[in-house]
Amino acid sequence: xxxxxxxxxxxxxxxxxxVAASGKTYDPDGVKFTIANTYDxxxxxxxxxxxxxxxxxxxxxxxxxxxxxxxxxxxxxxxxVDEATLVETPPGTVLDPMLVSRILAVVIKDMPxxxxxxxxxxxxxxxxxxxxxxxxxxxxxxxxxxxxLTPDAxxxxxKMRRYLEGGEEVFSGPFPxxxxxQKGVKDPRTPTLxxxxxxxxxxxxxxxxxxxxxxxxxxxxxxxPTSDIASFALPPPRAGAKIIEGQTPDEIAEKLIKALKxxxxxx
Amino acid sequence: MTLNVLVLxxxxxxxxxxxxxEALSEARRLVGKAGGGQVVAGLIGQGLDKIxxxxxxxxxxxxxxxxxxxxxxxxxxxYATAAHRLIEKVPAPLAILVPDTTLGRELxxxxxxxxxxxxxxxxxxISVGAQGEVVAKRKVFGGxxxxxxxxxxxxxxxxxxxxxxxxxxxxxxxxxxxxxxxxLPPAAQxxxxxxxxxxxxxxxxxxxxxxxVSGGRGMKSAENFVLVENLAKVMGAAVGASRxxxxxxxxxxxMQVGQTGKTIAPQLYIAFGISGAIQHLVGINNSRCIVxxxxxxxxxxxxxxxxxxxxxxxxxxxxxxxxxxxxx
Numbered sequence: 001x002x003x004x005x006x007x008x009x010x011x012x013x014x015x016x017x018x019v020a021a022s023g024k025t026y027d028p029d030g031v032k033f034t035i036a037n038t039y040d041x042x043x044x045x046x047x048x049x050x051x052x053x054x055x056x057x058x059x060x061x062x063x064x065x066x067x068x069x070x071x072x073x074x075x076x077x078x079x080x081v082d083e084a085t086l087v088e089t090p091p092g093t094v095l096d097p098m099l100v101s102r103i104l105a106v107v108i109k110d111m112p113x114x115x116x117x118x119x120x121x122x123x124x125x126x127x128x129x130x131x132x133x134x135x136x137x138x139x140x141x142x143x144x145x146x147x148x149l150t151p152d153a154x155x156x157x158x159k160m161r162r163y164l165e166g167g168e169e170v171f172s173g174p175f176p177x178x179x180x181x182q183k184g185v186k187d188p189r190t191p192t193l194x195x196x197x198x199x200x201x202x203x204x205x206x207x208x209x210x211x212x213x214x215x216x217x218x219x220x221x222x223x224x225p226t227s228d229i230a231s232f233a234l235p236p237p238r239a240g241a242k243i244i245e246g247q248t249p250d251e252i253a254e255k256l257i258k259a260l261k262x263x264x265x266x267x
Numbered sequence: 268m269t270l271n272v273l274v275l276x277x278x279x280x281x282x283x284x285x286x287x288x289e290a291l292s293e294a295r296r297l298v299g300k301a302g303g304g305q306v307v308a309g310l311i312g313q314g315l316d317k318i319x320x321x322x323x324x325x326x327x328x329x330x331x332x333x334x335x336x337x338x339x340x341x342x343x344x345x346y347a348t349a350a351h352r353l354i355e356k357v358p359a360p361l362a363i364l365v366p367d368t369t370l371g372r373e374l375x376x377x378x379x380x381x382x383x384x385x386x387x388x389x390x391x392x393i394s395v396g397a398q399g400e401v402v403a404k405r406k407v408f409g410g411x412x413x414x415x416x417x418x419x420x421x422x423x424x425x426x427x428x429x430x431x432x433x434x435x436x437x438x439x440x441x442x443x444x445x446x447x448x449x450x451l452p453p454a455a456q457x458x459x460x461x462x463x464x465x466x467x468x469x470x471x472x473x474x475x476x477x478x479x480v481s482g483g484r485g486m487k488s489a490e491n492f493v494l495v496e497n498l499a500k501v502m503g504a505a506v507g508a509s510r511x512x513x514x515x516x517x518x519x520x521x522m523q524v525g526q527t528g529k530t531i532a533p534q535l536y537i538a539f540g541i542s543g544a545i546q547h548l549v550g551i552n553n554s555r556c557i558v559x560x561x562x563x564x565x566x567x568x569x570x571x572x573x574x575x576x577x578x579x580x581x582x583x584x585x586x587x588x589x590x591x592x593x594x595x
Contacts, residue, residue, distance in 0.1 A: 011408075013409055013545050013546075013549065014545055017412060026408075026412070038526060038546075097376075097386070098379055098385065098386055101380065123408070123409065123526075123549075124407060125407050126388075126405075126406070126409075127388050128376075129375070129376035129386050129388060130376075131373075131376075132343055132372075132373045132374070132375075132377045132380075133377065133379065133380040135343065135344065135380075135454065136377045136380035136381055137380050139452070139454055140454050141343075141455070141457065141458065142343055142373070142377070142454075143343075143458075144343065144369065144373040145369050157457075162369070163369070163520075163521055163529075164341070164463075165368055165369060165474055165475070167279075168463070168464045169462075169463050170462045170464070171340070171458060171461060172458070172461065173342075173457055173458040173459070174456075174457040182527070183527040219380075220381060220382060221379070221380070221383050221384075222383075226383070226384060226418070226419045227386065227387060227416045227417065227418050228416065228417045228419070229414050229416060229417075230402065230416065230417045231414070231415045232412060232414050232415075233412065233414075233415075234412050234413075235413060238570065238571050238572075240569065240572075241559060241570075241573060241574055241575030242573065243574075243575045243576070244575065245577075248586075249578070249582040249583050249586035250586045250589070250590070252583060252586065253583060253586035253587040254590055256574060256576060257587065257590055257591065259574055260556070260558070264535075264556045264573060264574070266534045266535040266555060266556045267535065
C-alpha cells in the first residue's frame with residue numbers, strides 16, 4: 001500500500017505581504033515561507049501515522065513550485081517521508097490550481113498510488129480545488145474534508161469521517177482514492193535532528209515543468225491556466241477595535257448593544 | 268452579449284440551503300450584468316420534488332432535476348456525472364454557480380476537470396468583464412488580501428455563504444424537467460454512508476448563520492460555556508468555539524471556528540475569552556462586524572475587532588443576555 005502526499009510551499013501566515021510590481025501577486029522578496037502548508041503538514045502526519053499503524057509501503061511527497069519548494073519537500077523527508085519529487089517551475093511562473101492538479105496527475109500516474117492525499121486547501125490562495133480535481137484526472141473516487149481515516153486492506157475500503165454542514169458523516173469508500181484532509185488524528189510531528197540529517201540523503205527528484213506539460217496529453221483544461229489573476233490587492237488594515245467602557249457589566253452590555261444596533265447596524 | 272447561468276443548488280435532508288437561494292439571486296443579477304440570458308436551476312439528489320417546488324418559485328427560467336436513488340448520499344464523482352447531464356442542456360456561454368458549502372466546493376473542481384473551463388472558489392463578488400468574461404473576486408491569505416480572477420471557458424464559481432443577498436422580490440413558476448442520470452463511472456460507485464450524527468440540531472448552522480457567538484479559553488470551564496449558549500439563544504445565533512475549547516473537551520469539534528475548523532462570514536461575530544491566534548483569525552476574517560471581549564488588552568483579537576471590551580467574559584455574557592432578553 002503506497003501513498004502519495006501532495007504539498008505546497010507557502011508564505012508563513014503571519015508574514016508581511018506586499019503587492020508585486022505586476023499587481024497580480026505578492027512580492028516574494030522578504031517573505032518568510034513556512035516549511036509546508038499547515039493542512040499539508042497534517043496530511044503528511046496522517047500518511048505517516050497510517051504507514052506505522054497499518055504497515056504501508058512507501059510514502060512519497062510531491063510538490064509543484066519554484067526551486068525554494070525543495071525546502072518544504074526536505075521537511076517532509078525529515079518527518080519520515082521516503083522519497084520526494086519536485087516539479088520545478090521557472091521563476092515567475094503563474095499556474096492556476098486546476099493546472100497544478102493536471103501537473104500532479106501526470107506525475108502521480110507514474111508512481112504507485114493506492115492513496116493520494118492532499119490538504120484541504122493551501123493557506124495562500126485558499127482555492128481548495130486540487131483534491132477533487134485530482135480525483136477526476138486520475139479517474140479515482142475522491143473524498144474531501146476528511147477528519148480521520150482507517151484503511152481496511154481486506155475489503156479494500158477506507159472508513160472515514162467528515163463534517164458536512166450540520167452533521168458529522170461516518171462513511172466508507174473504496175480505494176485507490178484521493179483524500180483531501182481537513183485535519184489529522186494527531187498533531188504533526190517535529191522532525192528530530194537525526195531525521196533532519198537523514199533527510200539530506202533521501203532521494204529528491206526534480207522534474208522540469210516543461211517535461212510534465214509535454215506529457216499532459218489532452219486533459220480537459222490544457223496546458224495553460226484558465227483563470228487569470230487580474231489583480232491582487234491588500235485591503236486597508238482594520239483600524240483596531242473601538243473600546244467600549246463602563247462602570248458595570250450591565251452598563252458595558254447596554255453600550256455595546258446600542259453601538260451594534262445604531263452604529264454597526266448588525267442587530 | 269448574453270450569459271446563461273446554471274445554479275447547482277445544495278440541499279441536505281430535504282432542506283434547501285439558504286446559500287442556494289443566494290446563488291439563484293446572484294445568477295439573476297449576473298445575467299442582468301451580461302445583458303441577458305437564462306438562469307437555470309439544477310437539482311441533484313434523491314427525493315427532490317418538494318425542493319423543486321421551492322426552487323421553481325425563486326426566479327429561475329427553468330428547473331432541471333436529476334433525481335436518483337444512487338444520489339442519496341453525496342459522492343462527488345456521481346454528483347459530477349449528474350451535473351454533466353445538466354450542463355449538456357444549457358447552451359454556452361455558460362457560468363455555473365454553486366454555493367461554497369463542503370459539497371459545492373468539492374463538486375466545482377471535479378466538474379471543471381470533466382468539462383474544462385475555470386474555477387473560482389469562495390467568491391465574494393461576481394461581475395462581467397470588458398470582453399464578456401466572468402470575473403470573480405475572492406479573499407486569499409486568510410482574508411488579508413483579495414484577488415480578482417478573469418475566468419476562461421465555462422466559469423465555475425462557488426459563492427461564499429452570506430456574501431450575496433437573497434432577492435426578496437424573486438418569484439416565478441418555472442417549468443421543472445427531470446433528466447435521467449444514466450451510467451455512473453467506476454469512480455462514482457461504492458461510497459456508503461454509515462451514519463450522520465447531527466451536530467446540535469437546536470443551534471443554527473455555523474457557516475450560514477447571521478450571528479455567531481463564540482467562546483474560548485477565557486470561559487474557564489465546560490460549565491461556563493453555557494453562558495455563551497444562553498446568549499446565542501436570545502440572539503438567534505449559532506455557537507462557535509476556539510481550538511482551546513475543543514482540545515479541553517468542553518465542546519464538540521463541530522463547533523470549532525478557525526483554520527482546522529470552520530471558516531465563517533457572519534454579519535456579526537462576538538468572541539468571548541478568545542485571544543485571537545492567527546489560526547482562529549483566518550476563520551473569522553470575513554465577518555462583517557467583529558466584537559471581542561477579553562481580559563487582556565494586548566490580545567491580538569482587538570487588532571481585527573470592530574468593537575472591544577476589556578473585561579471578564581464571564582460577567583459581560585450574562586449582562587448581555589439579560590439586556591437582550593428584556594427588549595424584543
